[in-house]
Structures are given as C-alpha cells and as structure tokens.
Amino acid sequence: MEYIEDWVERALSCFTRERDKQTQPGSANSNEHDPDFIFKIDDEKLKEQFERLVILHPENVHKYIEFLKNLSSVYPKEIDSNHLTQLRELVIALRTQSHSFLDSFLAEDGLSLLLCLLSSSYRTSFALTDPFVLFFLYAFRALLNSPNGRAAVLADGNALVNICRAIDSNDSKCKIAAVEILSGLCFVPEEGHQHVLKAVTEASPLIGERTRFQHLAQDLHAMSVNLKLLPKHSNSFSSPTERETDRVRTAILGLFNALLRTGPAETCIIFRSHLRFELLMLGVAVANEHIREGNVSPQLEDHLDLFDMMRKEDEITLQGLTPADSGSSSPIHFETAVGMAEALNTRLQNSMAMPHFVSLLQHLFIVPCDERHVPLWRLFDLIVQHLTLQTTVNGMTDVHRPIVNEIDMNEILARLQTHLEYEEVKKSLDAAEEELEKERTRVVELENRLADALDGRGSDSGRSSISSDRSSSPAISTVSASILPPVCPPIAPAPPPPPAIATLGRKPENKEAVRKVPQPKGPLKTLNWTKIPMDKVKGTVWDGIEDEKLYKQLDLSEIEQVFAASSSHSDEAESVLGTISRRNKETSVTVIDPRRFQNCTIMLSKLKMSHREIYHALISMDEKGKIPKDMIEQMLKFLPTTEEIALINDAVMKNGGSPACLALADRYLFEVAHIPRFEQRLRCLHLIRTFRDRVDALIPHIQAVTKASSAVSSNKRLRQYLALVLAIGNYLNYGKRNGNAYGFDVQSLNRLVDVKQSQKSDRNLLHYVIQLIEKKWPDLTKLKRDLASVFDAARFNRAEVLTEMRSLEQAIQIVRNELEKKEIPQEASLTDESRREKEKDRLSTVAKHFVSTATVDYGNLEKLMAEMNTKYCECTRQLCVDATSPPEELFVPLSKFLTSFSEYHQQLWVENEAEEQVKRQTIARTYFAKKNRRRDKERDFEQLISALQSGDIFKEELCRLRTSFRVPKKA
Incomplete structure (x- = not known):
C-alpha cells in the first residue's frame, strides 16, 4: 500500500519481500525518530525487529500500561528516543495482538492514558510533540480495528474531540491520520456519523475556528507545495511534500463525501443540503475548481467528481426536477443571495407563505450591517438553521449552540396551526351570523307582507277592484318583488289559500276560543312560529297544557323591556291600505x-x-x-x-x-x-377591447408548433432513438408479418409499453430500452429536454385556431361596417345640442385607430400561421406523416411518449438509487462483520479507510452519477 500509515501492515505482511527503497548506511540512527524509518532498514534487520517485537515476547499488557503511566509523568519535558521506540512497539502490538490483548488494554484503562497523553500534547509546542502525536493517533486507529475498541472510543466524548484537534497540526501526517479516522467512523452504523459531527463541532473553538470545517476548507485552498496556511514552526518535519499535499486534499474531500453520504445525510436531502451549504459558505466549491487546475491524482479526481455531481443532483431534486429535466430549466445559484432570492420568489409566488417571506425580507432590510450587529445576523442564521432542521428532519438538529433553550417545533407549529384555524373559524362564524340575521329579517318581512295581503283580501270588499287593476299598474306583488331580494331563502310553510268566493268578506263560522293572554303595554317583537289549529290539538302533547297559569310566574315587565319592538316596526293594528300606501311611497x-x-x-x-x-x-x-x-x-x-x-x-x-x-x-x-346605437356601440367596444388579448393568446400556440416542428425535424438524438427502436423491433419481428420494416409511425412509440418482459411481468420493452440507453448511450436521456416544446405543441387545436382567426377577421369587418354607417353625413338635420353630443362621441376616432392597428396585427398573425404550416409540413415529411393531418395528431403521441420515457427513466433512477444505498450500507457493514480469522478482524477498519481514500466505496455511485452529469475538466 502507498499510504504512510500502512507501514505497520507492510512490516508484518510483506517483511519477506524486497523493498523498493534501498537502505543507506548509517541512516538508521539518524532517522530513528522518523515514522518512515521502518521502510529504510534491510530485510535481515526487519526480520530481527519482527521477532523481537512479536514472536519472542508474549502478550504483556501491564508492561505497556506501565510505560504509558511513566510517559504521562515525564511527557513532554523529559522524553527521549527510547520513549518513541516503546510507543512504536505499543502501536505494533495493538495492530497485531489478539482481541483479548485489546480487551485487557482497555480494561487496564489504556484508552484513558492515551487520551491524557494526546490532550497534553496540545498544550505544548507542535514542533516537539509532532512525532508522538502521530503515534498517539496511530494507537487510536489500531484500537478502532476492534469492535470493543470502537465502542470505547465512541463512548468517550473527549476521545474524538482530541482526535479532531489534530486537524490543526503542522504535520501533514497527523492531519491525514486524524481526518481518516473521522472518515472511517462516519461509516460505523447507528451513531458513527452523529459522533463525528458532534466532535468536529466541539473541537472547532478549541483550535481557533470561526466555524467548524474552517481549517479543512483553508487546507483545500493551498495550491503550493507547502500545505500549512499559518507557519507556526519552520522545520523540515512539518513541511509537506507534493504527494502529501495531494493526500491531505484526498483525505479532506473523503471526509466531506463521507459526511454527505452516511448517517441522516444518506437518506435525507434536507440534512445533506444543510451540511453542503455550510461547506459552500467556506468556499469549498471555489477550492475544488482551483484544485482541478493543477495535477491531481485519480483518487482525488474521483472525490472531486463525487462532491460536485452529488451537489448538482441534490440541487435538481430540490427544484422538483429529474436529471433528465435539468437542462431545460435555469439552475439555482445556491451560493449567491440574488440567485436564492429569485428562486424563493418564484417558489413562493402563488403560495400563502409569500407575504411572510416579504415581511421577513423587509425586517431584515432595516437591520444594520455594521460590525456591531454581525452577532445579530449570526443569531438569525442559527435560529433559521435550528428551526429548519428540527421541522424537516424529525426533530434532529445539527447547529452549534443555536439557542439556549431548545425549541419544540412541533408545539410551535401546532399553536400556529390552531391560531390560524381559530381565525378562519371566527371569520366564518361572524359571516354566518351576519347572514343568518339578514335571512331572519327577510323572512319576517315576507311573512308580515303575506299576512297583510291575505288579511286585506278577507276584510276589504273592494279588493276585487285592486286585483282587476293588476294588468295596468304595479300591484302589491310587483311592489314587494322590487323591495325583496331576488332570491329568497327557504321560509316557513306557505299560509293557507285565500277563502272561497262564497265566504269572501265574511268571518269564518268556527271561531277559535280566545286564550287568556295578558295584553302587553306596548308593541313587542313577533315570534314567527307555525300555529297548530285547535281541532288538531286534541290527543297531542299540547292537549291539556296549562300555559295560562304560567303568566303569574313570569316577569312580564322584563319581557316587555327585553323584547320591545323598535319604532321602525309598523303597528299590526294599522290598516292594510295604509301600510300598502306607505310602502309604495318608499319603494322604487x-x-x-x-x-x-x-x-x-x-x-x-x-x-x-x-x-x-x-x-x-x-x-x-x-x-x-x-x-x-x-x-x-x-x-x-x-x-x-x-x-x-x-x-x-x-x-x-x-x-x-x-x-x-x-x-x-x-x-x-x-x-x-x-x-345612440347602444347595442352596436357596445359590441364594437367589446371587440376592440378583447382583440389584442385574443391575438396574443393565439401567438404562443402557433409559435409552439413552429418550434416543435423544427426541433423534431433536426434533433439527432430522436433519430438515434428511432434507429435503436427500429433495430430492436425488427429483431423481435424477425420472420413475422411486421418484420423487415424500414420505419414506423409515431404512434408506434407508445406501443413499446405493451411488450412485457418474460422474466419480470412489471417490466416492458421501454424499460429495457431506457436501461440500454443508460449503459451505452447516456446522452439520449436528454431527449425530453431537447423536445420540451412538443408538450406545448400538443395543446394546439387547428380547428379552434382557424375558427378564432375567422372570428378575428369578422370582428375587424364588424367595426369597419359600423364606422362606415357612422360616417354618413347628417349635418343638416342636427340641432345644436345634437351637434355637441356628436362631438363628444368618440366612436369614429376609436374605430378608425382600431381598424388600422388590427389589420396589421392580423396580417402578422397570418404570417406566423404560414410559417407554422411550412415548418410542420417539413416535419411531417421527415416522419412520413400526412401533411394534411392536424398538428395535434403528431405532437400528442410524441408528448405521450416523452412523458412515459421520463416517468420510466425516473422510476429506474429511483430503483438504482435505492440499490446503491443498500450496497453502500452492505459494504459498510461488511467491514465490521465478525469473521473467523483474527487477522481479518484486525484489518477491518484499515480496509474501510483504504476503500474510502481510493474511492472504491463510492465506485458504483460515482459511475451512476457520471452517466447523468458532467463535471468541468481542466483545459
């Protein structure tokens, strides 16, 4: 292996092979403190060291514990080369001995001793302690090869914090060791990712960072051979080589990619975007561009590609698009305030949240931007991060000290929702009560009028004369209809029909007994109930009720006071004719x-x-x-x-x-x-006011067909796709009636979904074609982006467009005819008043201007229509379609095909993403699976780090992203 931290494994597993590096005489002693000294000794001395350290000495944990205790007492002032040698032996023992040795080491409090030594080193000069810090980190890394060691390190909150502090080391080897340990721990299931983030956050103020990841982002910006930004001590030991610079960048980007692809960030795009935004604010994207300009290793290039392509994929997902749609929409500039403001404005344009967004910007605008108020802006940032993550990531937050008292977003949202619902219900209730009161008033007025009308028919003998005059003058019903609202609400059952002609004018013979009801002192409000006749009361609940005795128990004066009728109410004793005559005076x-x-x-x-x-x-x-x-x-x-x-x-x-x-x-x-000529004038006004809008409504439809026709005719990807489908179709139809085809109609593109796969019934030929395109012709997946205008053209309707154009032409002719009638000279018959009225009439002037402009607009519309027909005819010729067929017969099937293509491509993309996620989880679990051989157990964490730094753990993910995205390459 090429990395320097693997020198122990090389010493143990490859000590019989010849070394590429030749040992120089006399260099062993001079390089005794060099961590790479083991590569410079010959094979015989290496074998001797191996036997002395591993074979001849049995496992002795107490010896190493005593050594660490002794080192703690003298470190860092009274140390010598012997201490460094013994520390090196401890690292080898932790890497090579059995799990029982590691368990004993942990049981003897070895982890605490190592942690104490590492913590003490940060309080001294790095120039003196760098070699020891490196081996302390190697010791922690060796412990992580054991499941118990990993559990112990993760359980100790200060262990990872002290490892993170090594990020600020001058020595590139220490920096690499610390970053690789953190990267590997991100893949530990359950809590690894969370512990790493917490440790990085807590270590940030200890190493003098304004915000976490600041030093790592600064290291990425280093373009020269010297990687360290702030030279604390200038010695040869801390000066990184060009190879080490590349390794530092690889390790840092490996950590960033591990944080973005593990833990909650693996499944939650919101949390992943939160971490990425934090890195982008530190200039990681700019640093990546500068790194690409130089010479980079393949491993570093893979990490750069993975970071950039994951970012682009997530940004497309946040916009609600798919990778196939990414080229047809303008990207959001997540790194600029203008880009984010425009994107939010578009996103919230038709949302109820838009007023709150505007209010937020307005209040932020009045906050001063001087140095004194920078903490206030920082507080706004932290609060928004805290609330956003707690709302969208199931209560999980990742903001360093956002608010002293933790905010329960569920409770806040519940209260806000309850408040909004209360306001809506209150408004609805107030409106309902107001409407109910109006309806009650209308019902009372209607019943009173109907009662007055009926009473008038029975008492007034001259009512027949009133009914006979209904045909010539407004009657009571007509007057009432003008007063009452046009649409009346449901009312009580209609009153009984008027009495027969024989009884008209006489009192009914069966008179009901008068109830003993006290007479009120003044007029009261009316209770509009429906009375039950006395002959129907017998045998019901009302029979025998002694309601008259209750008047002695009632406070009648209180009732008179509470339900007194207002002065506006008419007296019921007032005559019917007087009532009707009064209403007639007040009614239109x-x-x-x-x-x-x-x-x-x-x-x-x-x-x-x-x-x-x-x-x-x-x-x-x-x-x-x-x-x-x-x-x-x-x-x-x-x-x-x-x-x-x-x-x-x-x-x-x-x-x-x-x-x-x-x-x-x-x-x-x-x-x-x-x-004058009101109807014709109003029709002309309607035509004039709507003509421009009707023309503007037609132009986009015509231009859509023109654009779609040109795109379909000249698109090379569509031709390549048609060729692929033709080849597959001829192969499937070999020897059949439909075989040996030279082409097919557009409708046949939608029949690919009818051909089911034999092995998977839920898969069809279109699935297979898309999978084949993903593997061999990924450029064809941009087909929907190239033919985006087809969807607009599919909404075109030739019959409706031609009808509308004829209607527009008729509108111009109608206005022209009215203008000609208006211009007929009639000056001789006009009076002075009529002449003044004619001067105010603007019909002629407006009509003339309309005819002139509308004629030009209609001519331009005809030109667009002619251009559309030309382009469409060329398109139909290319696709062997009848040129006389309307455009919708061509573009509707094409739009349906593009929709199916995009949906199936998205479906396969989601399935592949799920498979990749399962594979990544499986790979991570495989590195920590228990095996029978002790050596495999010891090498698990090392293999994980090796796969992470080489990019093998993201290999399949990287291949998938490279089929959908392209990253800028250096010239």
Missing part, C-alpha cells in the same frame, strides 16, 4: 322580469359605476378603460328590448316623468336606451 318601481332584474342588479353591483358614468364611458368608447373587459361581456347580456323600453317609459310618465322612481336595473336600461 320595476317593470322588467324579476329574474332579469336580479341578474342585472348583480351585474351593476359588480360594475360599481353610476348611470351617468356608464353613459359617458360608452359615449367616449371607454378610452380610459374604466369598464373591465369581463363586465362589457356581461353588459351585452342586458340589452334593453323594445317591450322593456315601452314599459319603463310608461312607468316614468305615471310617476311624474322623473326616472328617479325606477329601480336600479330599470334605471340602467332607461339610461342606456338613450345612447
């Missing part, structure tokens, strides 16, 4: 159909313009755009008829000749009837 007159009256009133309430404003707007052809376009269309539904005009004029004449007596809808029809 309406003569049009009640339903038409109702709909017209609703239209005018939405228009919110007075009759005079409507008149002037129509005379001026609404040049200021006061009347909305949709309301013009509604006004066309309420054109006054000849009969309605006659009735309205009669009603005005009978009421003194003033239109003020008319109801709202009748007054509107009266006013617009005096506008």
